[in-house]
Amino acid sequence: MDMKADGKARKGKKRKGQRNMIWNETKECMSRDEKRVLQSARLVKTVDRVYHNVPFYRKRMQSIGIEPGDIRGIEDLSKLPFTTKADLRDNYPFGLFAVPQSEIVRIHASSGTTGKATVVGYTRRDLEIWSECVARALTMAGVTREDIIQVAYGYGLFTGGLGAHGGAEKLGATVVPMSTGNTKKLTTMMVDFGVTAIACTPSYLLHIAETLEENGEIDKIRLKAAVCGAEPWTENMRRQIEDRLHIHAHDIYGLSEVMGPGVACDCEFHQGLHVYDDHFLPEVIHPDTLEPLEDGETGELVFTTITKEGLPLLRYRTRDLTSITYETCQCGRTLPRISRFKGRSDDMLIIRGVNVFPSQIESALLEMGGTTPHYMMIVDRVNNLDTLEVQVEVEESVFSDEIRELERLTKKIAHVLQQAIGLAVKVKLVEPKSIERSMGKAVHVIDKRKLV
Numbered sequence: 001m002d003m004k005a006d007g008k009a010r011k012g013k014k015r016k017g018q019r020n021m022i023w024n025e026t027k028e029c030m031s032r033d034e035k036r037v038l039q040s041a042r043l044v045k046t047v048d049r050v051y052h053n054v055p056f057y058r059k060r061m062q063s064i065g066i067e068p069g070d071i072r073g074i075e076d077l078s079k080l081p082f083t084t085k086a087d088l089r090d091n092y093p094f095g096l097f098a099v100p101q102s103e104i105v106r107i108h109a110s111s112g113t114t115g116k117a118t119v120v121g122y123t124r125r126d127l128e129i130w131s132e133c134v135a136r137a138l139t140m141a142g143v144t145r146e147d148i149i150q151v152a153y154g155y156g157l158f159t160g161g162l163g164a165h166g167g168a169e170k171l172g173a174t175v176v177p178m179s180t181g182n183t184k185k186l187t188t189m190m191v192d193f194g195v196t197a198i199a200c201t202p203s204y205l206l207h208i209a210e211t212l213e214e215n216g217e218i219d220k221i222r223l224k225a226a227v228c229g230a231e232p233w234t235e236n237m238r239r240q241i242e243d244r245l246h247i248h249a250h251d252i253y254g255l256s257e258v259m260g261p262g263v264a265c266d267c268e269f270h271q272g273l274h275v276y277d278d279h280f281l282p283e284v285i286h287p288d289t290l291e292p293l294e295d296g297e298t299g300e301l302v303f304t305t306i307t308k309e310g311l312p313l314l315r316y317r318t319r320d321l322t323s324i325t326y327e328t329c330q331c332g333r334t335l336p337r338i339s340r341f342k343g344r345s346d347d348m349l350i351i352r353g354v355n356v357f358p359s360q361i362e363s364a365l366l367e368m369g370g371t372t373p374h375y376m377m378i379v380d381r382v383n384n385l386d387t388l389e390v391q392v393e394v395e396e397s398v399f400s401d402e403i404r405e406l407e408r409l410t411k412k413i414a415h416v417l418q419q420a421i422g423l424a425v426k427v428k429l430v431e432p433k434s435i436e437r438s439m440g441k442a443v444h445v446i447d448k449r450k451l452v
Contacts, residue, residue: 027278028136028333032326035334038278040073042306047071047080050312053098056091057081057314077281077304078292082315088118088257097121098312108256109157120159120256121310127166129307130259133276134167134252137265140274140331141225141250143197145172152186152200152208153230154440155179159260160230164199167262173197180204180439183211191220199261202228202237202249203442206373209244210433218245227252229261231441232341232359235270236366237373251340257316258303264338269330272337279307282336283315284324287345298323300345301338319346349445351379351386354423358444361390364420370398370409374435380448389426390417396432 027035048068050057060081061067070079088096097104104121122130143149149168153160161179168175176193178186180200187208189195198205205226212218223245228238229252241249253273254261263280264273275282283302284293293299301320305312322338329337343357350356358377365371374393379386392413399406406429414427436443 028274028276028335030278030334032334035278036074039281039306040075042278043074043077043281043304044068044071046304046306046308046312047314049098049309050314054096054312056087056096074281077283077315080304080314082290082302082317083313084317085118085257085319089116092116093119094121096311096313099123099309104310106162107157108159108162108260110256117157118257120260123309126259126308126310129279130163130262131166131170133259133262133279134163135170136276137250137252137262138167138171138173138197138227140265140267141197141227142248142268143168143171143173143225143227147196147225148174148176148193149197149199150176150178150186150190150195152178152180152198152204152439153261158440159254159256160199163254163260163262164227168199183208183439187211187215187217190223191217194222196222197225197227198223199227199252201230201438201441202233202241203231203373203437204439205241205245205249206237207437207439209241213244221245223247226250227265229253232343234359234363234366235340236363238270240366240373253338255318257311257313258305258318259308263303267329267331267333271329272325272339274329274333274335274337275324277336280305282324282338284322284338285317287319287321293323295325296323298339298342319344321345347445349377349379349447351388351423354421356388356421356423360421361417362444364416365392365413368413368416370395371413372432374437375444376435377445378448379445386449387426388423389428391428391430391435393432393435394429399429399431 051061051068064081066079103123105124106122109117109119151161151164153164155161165175165177205228224247226247226249228249238249250266251273252261252265254263258280264275266273281304284299285302286293287300298321301318301322303316304314321342324336324338326336328334343359348355348357361375361377365375366373372393372395376391378389410427410429414425417425
């Protein structure tokens with residue numbers, strides 16, 4: 001075993017053995033009956049709060065003949081109305097807040113690129129719970145108070161930066177609030193400060209890996225763990241991150257409307273993301289019929305918040321496609337687990353009648369040798385026919401091959417992608433580092449049909 005592999009093994013042994021107070025003091029290993037009592041009490045309290053404090057919910061519940069007394073426990077969850085992002089925008093900016101403005105101590109908001117921003121308000125207790133959830137997620141990734149963690153999510157209205165920051169401080173780790181925008185400075189500090197953990201998007205972490213490789217600094221870092229979120233990524237991308245940086249990479253999930261990062265995270269076994277269901281009740285529904293689905297069936301993820309004060313939400317439709325299991329994990333946690341997301345119902349592309357998700361393209365490309373995880377899907381309409389071109393960035397060694405070899409690779413990629421999505425694809429190989437890197441959420445689709 002070489003020194004790098006040996007070091008990674010030692011880190012893994014340390015991670016799996018460590019447990020700290022954040023993990024032990026939470027409800028992560030309660031029995032199902034104990035948890036049901038806790039969840040039911042919190043749900044009843046939340047329903048009563050929104051009915052009396054939020055006119056939107058009172059009118060919505062009255063319209064379907066539901067009163068707070070009709071909700072006696074989580075078995076009555078399906079009686080409640082759904083909430084959508086459109087509802088938040090229709091009540092912009094503070095119409096869904098359940099407390100007076102004087103109790104709101106922080107506001108976050110989405111980018112609002114497809115309409116009005118969705119605004120989220122937090123009470124002091126909301127922030128305390130949020131920090132606890134993120135601390136629990138960091139604990140799953142093996143981070144402790146002995147670690148130095150760089151937070152390389154954006155700070156500001158986006159929940160990523162301050163959310164991860166608060167959780168790391170709650171855990172007692174040393175926080176480097178790096179944000180995004182200067183990768184060279186980030187890698188310099190990573191080396192000089194002896195950074196051992198990082199929180200950022202997976203695509204940006206790959207860019208960081210490239211920078212470290214170019215500068216010959218991979219062997220100089222002490223990084224052992226990464227908590228990545230804010231964009232969908234595949235298991236293959238996780239393995240690539242781990243192999244290139246010799247670390248453990250974990251998937252953290254959240255959305256600003258529900259809380260921010262820290263709604264769920266995967267443990268060292270990577271068999272799904274554990275949902276903190278003592279704060280967020282998950283459901284998986286059919287995106288068309290809206291009926292609840294059985295465990296293991298893929299559908300749209302829905303959350304009901306049961307401890308939030310500022311912006312409690314009933315059955316919020318996330319549009320994320322996943323499945324759920326309630327089996328106890330190998331790590332011992334009894335939290336429900338959601339599978340890696342297969343896409344979003346509202347990000348789905350329909351090309352010549354075929355449903356296509358960018359994650360399908362990414363997964364297929366990462367199964368092949370010679371390609372990088374960086375790609376761009378360009379959808380267009382020519383003579384009333386939809387077309388799909390996939391620009392694929394290849395490795396330096398491959399791009400320098402003879403034209404004949406490049407043509408062979410192009411045909412191979414086109415065949416693999418067609419098998420993956422059931423649609424003929426035009427493939428264009430592009431040189432290394434020619435596809436723009438993102439320090440936030442990676443952009444993988446240009447749909448020109450929407451531009452005309």
